[in-house]
Amino acid sequence: MLVTLVLIVLGVVLFDTRSRMKALESRLALIETDARPAPSAAIWPSRTAALRPVAAAVVRRTPEEPEAPILPIPAVEPRPFEQPEPVVPSPAAVRDSAPVAAPDPILSPETQAASPARPGFAFEDLFGRRLPIWAGGITLAVAGVLLVKYSIDTGLLSPVIRLMLGLLFGGGLIVAAEGALRQEDRLRDPRVRQALAGAGIATLYAVILTAANLYHLIGPATAFVGLAAVTAIAMGLSLRFGAPSALLGLVGGLAAPALAGSNEPNVPLLSCYLALTIGGLCALSRTQRWLWLGIGALIGGAGWGSLLILNGALDLTASLSVGLLILAIGVGFPLLAFSGSKAILLRAASAVVASAQMAALVATGGFAPLHWALFGLLSIAFLWLSGREASLRRLVPVGLAVALLLAGGWPSPPVLVFTFVMAGIIALYGSAALWRLWRPGGSLIEAGQVAAIALGGLAVTALHFYRASPVDDVRFALIALVAATLPMLAMALGWNNPDRRDDSRFVVQAVSAAILLVIADGFGLPGWMMPVTVALVSAALLILSDKAKDRRVEYGGWAFTFVALTALVVGDRGVAEAGRLIGDVSPVTPLSALLRWGMVAAVAAVYAWRARFAEGRVVAQAAAAIVAYGAVAQAVPTSWLAPIAAFSIPMLAFSSHRLSPQRLLPALASMLIIVLLWAAWPLIDWSGHGLLSLLGQPMLASGLPDLSDMLRRLALPAALIGLTLWRGRFATIERWTGGAAASIMGAVAVHILYKQLFDIGSGFDFIHAGLAERTLWEALMLGAGYVLWRIAHYRVAALSLIAAALAHSLLYTMLLHNPLWATQAVGSLPLLTLLIPAFALPFFGLTLAGRIAPDLALRFARTIDAMRMLMTLMFAFAALRQLFEGSLLKGPNLAVGEDIGRSVLAIGLAIGFLLWGIRTGKRDWRIASLLLMLGAVAKVFLLDASGLTGLLRIASFLALGFSLIGIGWLYNRQLKSDAD
Structure with a gap:
């Protein structure tokens, strides 16, 4: 503990030292920054100013210019020393600047002493002028309470005498306030009389509460009347003495019922008192323009209303009185209390609170007819307010929403009473909305009310009475149709209104009616008919949009079209029908499925044809093509899809001479996507085996798609897409996209067909026919590339095929399945071996590519030479291996003669590389010759010579020696020619 304390003390000391150092640094920096000019410049500013032009002229003179003569400086009489005027910073500048420890050297001590302190006035005004008067009033009130308490503690006076003295003291304070008012010319401070009057009112409140709750000298009713009388006195005094009396009246008047001490209040009498008190306060608020007084009165009244509702157990009279109080507080008193620009917001807030309280009254009262009638009065008040001020029309949807929520939360309502309540709600809000909808000032508020009444009324009714029986289905279908007549009537009333296209009132009614028609279908028709009905409704909206010249209605139709498309694939039936698009054989009902998909496709086609939304037409055309294909899929076998x-691609492209394929491009793109989806499985299957082949696993025909799938999903679509691109007029991007798709599918189809022709289905077959299959495939690709170049003049396509052939040869023949290290049959006869075409084809491919693209050949010349060297070496050693091993070059043994032959072959190849390099002038071939020769020499000396004896050893050394001499002579000659 001691160590901890020591560390803490040291930390504090260090921190204090560091703070002092920083302060010292700040003061030094400030002194350096605020350095002033020399006294001479300050004392004789005119002489300094006279010297500045001369100095400037001297500085600006260049060496080429002649030196100007020095003019004599006129004599200036010295002036007496003058102290410069101090610059006193403003309080804001002092406040915003950093704290400075040292005094400003410009300011003299006398100036600093004369500078007034900035916070002095605020301090004196607050603590010397304002607070003492109010503190005095509070002190007088406390003195009255202490006086009463003293009399109680000492027992000097009886309770009655004490209360009488308290009343006299309170009255005396009020009289003193009146005297202060009459002596205004002497006091000249209105807060004196306000403090005296406030203290008097507080004393009267305290006396009455003491009489009722402490001494029980008066009953709750008498105390209640006394408090109400004091509240009235306070409001009256506020007119004479000002706002403090009104504040006390507000607090005391609203607290009086709670302070009166009655455990079982008379609710009607209490409601009447609250209404009178709040009304008086609101009237006082308006006359005196005390906005806070009206707001406080309404908040207090709302609190009392909520308290009365939450207490519950209200009889008929109490419910009626509370309901009327809520109506007065929510609608009447705000009109009485507020005026001006802020009145609208306050009235709206009061009305919302009143609607919530009225809803609570209805719910706690058991949804009795009386409570509904009171809610109806509130609704009428809402409608009257909205008619009186247009800005309050937003209150009407609040009342409607509360009414519908109340009706929805009504537990087990009687049918007859529920019918009358709903009829009243529809009659009040619906008629008002229809009346105002198309008149001046009508807006989306009324349009939303009509829609909410129709949809909300149906929803509330179904919530209570729908039982999912055939009878209820028909009944509620009829109710939905009847409800749809309300927005239809609204549309009919506004059809000839010239202003209906300015906003969304008309479209709200159209969409509401459409929703109700769809709901009627959901009740009255089988579930599988839903897409058909929604599609027909969307078509009707499109037609209505055209007739009404209102584009917004079309947007609503788009939403229903999307719903129709979604409804096609919803449910067990929809899932089964959608599965047939991808080849699923789940059983479906062909007639109903064809009706569902066909109707939606037809409506989508109508939107693609007649809609005015350009981007939407593109989507609709694509959707129409897909859904039409789905309709066909419901009726034909899956193998035909x-x-x-x-076939739909060329049919759409050439369907009409008047329509360019560009007009049907979305539909063509959709069908192309469907074709690619059908081709996806064989393409994925082929790609999977192709990826495995990159790892060395043979690509066998038995693992590829069969000929039937290849023809239906790949070959035929590729041919039809190619025909469409050949005969149609398409842009470059479409040609490239379609061409790429057709090329990929066509190439895979040809490869699968080629694999099926060789029918290599096992590893044994791959050993004996794999090299032949690959070599022929590469030859076909090179031949196709040559034909495309020489006949069709397709340079890019030709180079692509040649590059593919070269990549295939290098990857599979030279690397993965090279006969030197892979088990591949090459043939037994040296002259008829497969090695010659297998290694000659890459040479031919490189040469052909160089002729087609000489610029590329020149750029990659060194790479091409390296590939040729590598293939030459592989072919030579493979041919040597074949002489000793036969068809399968991957043998376990290495004969001595073959080993010597490798050395001789290496030397021969080195000589050949050197001669070719000399002939073509390519240094890379000569370097390769040297490397090959060095490798051969190292092999002869390190390996061959150690295992040979007799003539073989001599022959090997002789061959190596002559080879080295010949290579050296050739190099010497070549290097001399290069030097020359």
């Missing part, structure tokens, strides 16, 4: 989708 891929060919049908492929």
Whole structure:
């Protein structure tokens, strides 16, 4: 503990030292920054100013210019020393600047002493002028309480005498306030009389509460009347003495019922008192323009109303009185209390609170007819307010929403009473909304009311009485149709209104009616008919949009079209029908499925044809093509779907001479996507085996798609897409996209067909026919590339095929399945071996690519030479291996003669590389020759010579020696020619 304390003390000391150092640094920096000019400049500013032009002229003179003569400086009489005027910073500048420890050297001590302190006035005004008067009033009130308490503690006076003295003291304070008012010319401070009057009112409140709750000299009713009388006195005094009396009246008047001490209040009498008190305070608020007084009165009244409702157990009279109080507080008193720009917001807030309280009254009262009648009065008041001030029309939807929520939360309502309540709600709010909808000032508020009444009324009714029976289905279908007549009537009333296109009133009614028609279908028709009904409704909205010249209605139709498309694939039936688009054979009902998909496709086609929303037409056309394909899928076998989708592409492209394929591009794109989806499985299957082949696993025909799938999903679509691109007029991007798709599918189809022709289905077959299959495939690709170049003049396509052939050869023949290290049959006869075409084809491919694209060949010349060297070496050693091993080059043994032959072959190849490099002038071939020769020499000396004896050893050394001499001579000659 001691160590901890020591550390803390040291930390504090260090921190204090650091703070002092920083302060010292700040003061030094400030002194350096605020350095002033020399006294001479300050004392004789005119002489300094006279010297500045001369100095400037001297500085600006260049060496080329002649030196100007020095003019004599006129004599200036010295002036007496003058102290410069001090610059006193403003309080704001002092406040905003950083704290400075040292005094400003400009200011003299006398000036600093004369500078007034900035916070002095605020301090004196607050604590010397304002607070003492109010503190005195509070002190007088406390003195009255202490006086009464003293009399109680000492027992000097009886309770009655004490209360009488308290009343006299309170009255005396009020009289003193009146005297202060009459002596205004002497006091000249209105707060004196306000403090005296406030203390008097507080004393009267305290006396009455003491009489009722402490001494029980008067009953609750008498105390209640006394408090109300004091409240009235306070409001009256506020007119004479000002706002403090009104504040006391507000607090005391609202607190009086709670302070009176009655455990079982008379609710009607209490409601009447609250209404009178709050009304008086609101009237006083308006006359005196005390906005806070009216707001406080309404808040207090709302609190009392909520308290009365939450207490519950209200009889008929109490419920009526509370309901009327809520109505007065929510609607009447705000009109009485407020005026001006802020009145609208306060009235709206009061009305919202009143609606919530009235809803609570209805709910706690058991949804009795009386409570509904009171709510009806509140609704009428809302409608009257909204008619009186247009800005309060937003209150009407609040009342409607509360009414519908109350009706929805009504537990087990009687049918007859519920019918009358709903009829009243529809009659009040619906008629008012229809009346105002198309008149001047009508807006979306009324349009939303009509829609909410129709939809909300149906929802509330179904919530209580729908039982999912055939009878209820028909009944509620009829109710939905009847409800749809309300927005239809609103549309009919506004059809000839010239202003209906200015906003969304008309479209709100149209969409509401459409929703109700769809709901009627949901009740009255089988579930599988939902997409048909929604599609027909969306078509009707499109037609209505055209007739009404209102584009907003079309937007609503788009929403219903989307719902129709979604409804097609919802439910068990929808899932089964959607599965047939991708080849699922789940059983469906063909007639109903064809009706569902066909109707939605037709409506989507109508939108693609007649809609004015350009981007939407693109989407609709694409959707129409897909759904039409889905309709066909419901009636034809799944094996026909891929060919049908492929045939639809040229049919759409050439369907009409008047329509360019560009006009049907969305539909063509949709069908192309469907074709690609059908081709996805064989493409994925082929790609999977292709990826495995990159790892060395043979790509066998038994693992690829069969010929039937290949023809239906790949070959036929590729041919039809190619025909469409060949005969149609398409832009470049469409040609490239379609061409890429057709090329990929066509290439995979040809490869699958080629694999099926060789029918390599096992590893044994791959060993004996794999090299032949690859070599022929590469030859076909090179031949196709040559034909495309020489006949069709397609340079890019030709280079692509040649590059693919070269990549195939290098990857599979030279690397993965090279006969030197992979088990591959090459043939037994050296002259008829597969090695010659297998290694010659890459040479031919590189040469052909160089002729087609000489610029690329020149750029990659060194890479091409390296590939040729590598293939030459592989072919030579493979041919040597074949002489000793036969068809399968991957043998376990290495004969001595073959080993010597490798060395000789290496030397021969080195000589050949050197001669070729000399002939073509390519240094890379000569370097390769040297490397090959060095490798051969190292092999002869390190490996071959150690295992040879006799003539073989001599022959090997002789061959190596002559080879080295010949290579050296050739190099010497070549290097001399290069030097020359």
